Every structure is written in structure tokens, then in C-alpha cells.
Amino acid sequence: MIALSDFLIISAALFCIGLYMIVSKRNAIQILIGIELMLNAGILNLVAFGMYDRVDNSGQIFALFAIVLAAATTAVALAIILNVYRRYKTIDPGKINAMGE
Amino acid sequence: MNIVKILFYIMACVAIGSALYTAYTKNLVRSVFMFFVTLFALAGLYVIALADFVAVTQVVIYVGGILVLILFAFMLSGKQSLDAATRQKSKIINLGNLPALLLAGLFFIVMFNALNNNVEPAWVKAAVQSGKVIKPGTVLIGNIGVNLMTKYLLPFEAISVLLMIALVGSAHLSRKEQEA
Structure with missing residues (x-):
């Protein structure tokens, strides 16, 4: 069995x-991938601590919830990115400096 | 050195190496596909942490759903996003990235120190003593299902409502603008 600290x-x-x-x-899609990496690090922590809970499975169940949350985040973020691209013709967050109409 | 440890180190090296390449490369398509490799290696790590159901869900939702969605958005936003990605300077150490590198490195040092000071919390030791640790070979999917429908019913319903809101919201955001 692998030690807990290795996973951490x-x-x-x-x-x-x-x-x-x-x-x-400088690219909104790559920033989104970075966010997904951080979410995955959190899920790995949940699963690693969930190894010590055979009765309630709280770690694994909340890992499932986190995966669903990540899917919802990605769907909304990609819709926003497509809208921003349609309006500004760029997805560099540093160049988007005006709001609305 | 048993085979589980060897597999664990292989998976860990693949995950961290492909994540580093995802962060390093300037090519957006390569970055997305190396992220694919990272997600598969992480699913392997979940299996080694004895969470097979989470690993399968990871493969189905992340690799089948999220990654395809990212590729789809990337293809819709077209050539200009590629150009923006390749226009950055291609040196490894470039002065614009120094603050980001410093931030990430210092953050890692802080977390590593916090980990070395207090490796196992008290409840983990108690769980090991009372035999609540998951043993290899036990099938937990039925237990997960029962817990999901009894003890964790409220977060389950909350997350389903949130998922529906996110679906409606993204459909609303991505429709064609006609009457503003």
C-alpha cells in the first residue's frame, strides 16, 4: 500500500x-486547462484521504461531486470564451478591456 | 519493491511529466493532447488509491466530455488563437514568466514543508487502528451507491440542480444574438 504523503x-x-x-x-483555453489541473489535484487529495474511510466513502463521493462541478465549470467557461471570441476576435485575457456595449 | 509501488511511480512520473509539458509548450493543440495523457495517468493513480469507481468516472467525464468540449471550442475559435499562442517568446527562462515561476515554486515549498511537519492526522491513525482502511480486492460500488442515496442525498440534489442551471446558462450564453 502506498503511503499517504506520496499522493499528497x-x-x-x-x-x-x-x-x-x-x-x-496568454490564452484563455490554456488558463482553463490550468484550472482543470488544479481541480484534479484537489480530486487526487480527496481520493487519497478516502482510502481511510471504508464505511462512509466520503472521500470518493465528494471526488465524484468535484468531477461533476468541473464539467459544469468547463461548459460555462467555454461558452463565455466563444462569446468573447465572437466580440473581440481574440481570446487573450490581457487584450479584453471593454465591457458590453 | 512490489509491483504496485513500481506502477505508482510510473504513473506519477507520467502525470507530472505530461503536466509540465502542458505548461511548457507554446502549441495549443499539443498542450490539449498532453493534458489528455495527464488525465489518463491520474485515473491510474485513482485505481492505485483503491477508488476504481472514481477512476472510471474520471475517464468517462473528463476524457470523453471535457476534453472533447475543449477541442471543440478551440476549433471554433479558429486560427487566431493559435497565432496568439505561438507569438509568445519561446525561451525557457523568459523574464515575463519569472514571477509566475517564483509564485509556483514558493507555493510548492510551502506545501512541502506543511506536509513534512504533520504527515498523518489523528483520524487517519484512528482509522488504521480500528481497521476502517479500504483493503485491496473489496468491491465498494454498492456501498457508494447506498451512501449517495442516504447519507449524502442533500449534496447530491444540490449538485444536480447546479448542473441543470449550468446547462441552461451555457445554452443561453452560446445562442445567436438576435434581439439582444
Whole structure:
């Protein structure tokens, strides 16, 4: 059986890679991928702690909830990105500096 | 060194390596497809953490749903997003990325230290002593289903309402604008 701290180290590394992508990228889709990486790091933590709960399965059930939340986030974020592209012809968040009409 | 440990280290190296390449590359398509590899390696890690049902759900929803959605949006937003991605400077150490690298590195150091100070919380030790740890070979899917419908019914309903709201909202956002 793998120790708990090994999973936590991998999760921390994935979280930091996601953070780096969010801060440094100039493309809304790549920023979205960074957010997904951070969410996956959180799910890995939930699953790793869920190993110690055979009766209630709270870790695994909340990991399932987090996966569903990630799907909802992605759908809405992609609809927003497509709308922004239609209006500004770019998806660089640094160049979008006007609101509405 | 048993085979589970070897598999665990292989999966971990694949996950972190492909995530690093996703962050490093300037090519958007390559980034999306390396993210695909990361998601598969993470599903493998879930299996090693004895959560097979979560692993299967990860493959179905992430790889089958979210990734296809990202590719779809990328193809609709066309050539200009590709150009924007490739116009960045292609040096490894470039001064614009230094603050982001610093932030991520320092964050990792903080989390690593917090992990070294207190590895196992008290309830984990109690669970190990009272035998509540999941053993390899036990089938937990029935237990998960029963718990989902009894103990965690309220979050389940909340998440289903939220999913419907997100669906309606994204359909509303992406319709054609006619009468504003």
C-alpha cells in the first residue's frame, strides 16, 4: 500500500503547475486547462484521504461531486470564451478591456 | 519493491511529466493532447488509491466530455488563437514568466514543508487502528451507491440542480444574438 504523503506530494506538484499556467499563459483555453489541473489535484487529495474511510466513502463521493462541478465549470467557461471570441476576435485575457456595449 | 509501488511511480512520473509539458509548450493543440495523457495517468493513480469507481468516472467525464468540449471550442475559435499562442517568446527562462515561476515554486515549498511537519492526522491513525482502511480486492460500488442515496442525498440534489442551471446558462450564453 502506498503511503499517504506520496499522493499528497504529487497533488501539490500538479497544483503548482496549474497555478503557473494560470498566471503565465496568454490564452484563455490554456488558463482553463490550468484550472482543470488544479481541480484534479484537489480530486487526487480527496481520493487519497478516502482510502481511510471504508464505511462512509466520503472521500470518493465528494471526488465524484468535484468531477461533476468541473464539467459544469468547463461548459460555462467555454461558452463565455466563444462569446468573447465572437466580440473581440481574440481570446487573450490581457487584450479584453471593454465591457458590453 | 512490489509491483504496485513500481506502477505508482510510473504513473506519477507520467502525470507530472505530461503536466509540465502542458505548461511548457507554446502549441495549443499539443498542450490539449498532453493534458489528455495527464488525465489518463491520474485515473491510474485513482485505481492505485483503491477508488476504481472514481477512476472510471474520471475517464468517462473528463476524457470523453471535457476534453472533447475543449477541442471543440478551440476549433471554433479558429486560427487566431493559435497565432496568439505561438507569438509568445519561446525561451525557457523568459523574464515575463519569472514571477509566475517564483509564485509556483514558493507555493510548492510551502506545501512541502506543511506536509513534512504533520504527515498523518489523528483520524487517519484512528482509522488504521480500528481497521476502517479500504483493503485491496473489496468491491465498494454498492456501498457508494447506498451512501449517495442516504447519507449524502442533500449534496447530491444540490449538485444536480447546479448542473441543470449550468446547462441552461451555457445554452443561453452560446445562442445567436438576435434581439439582444
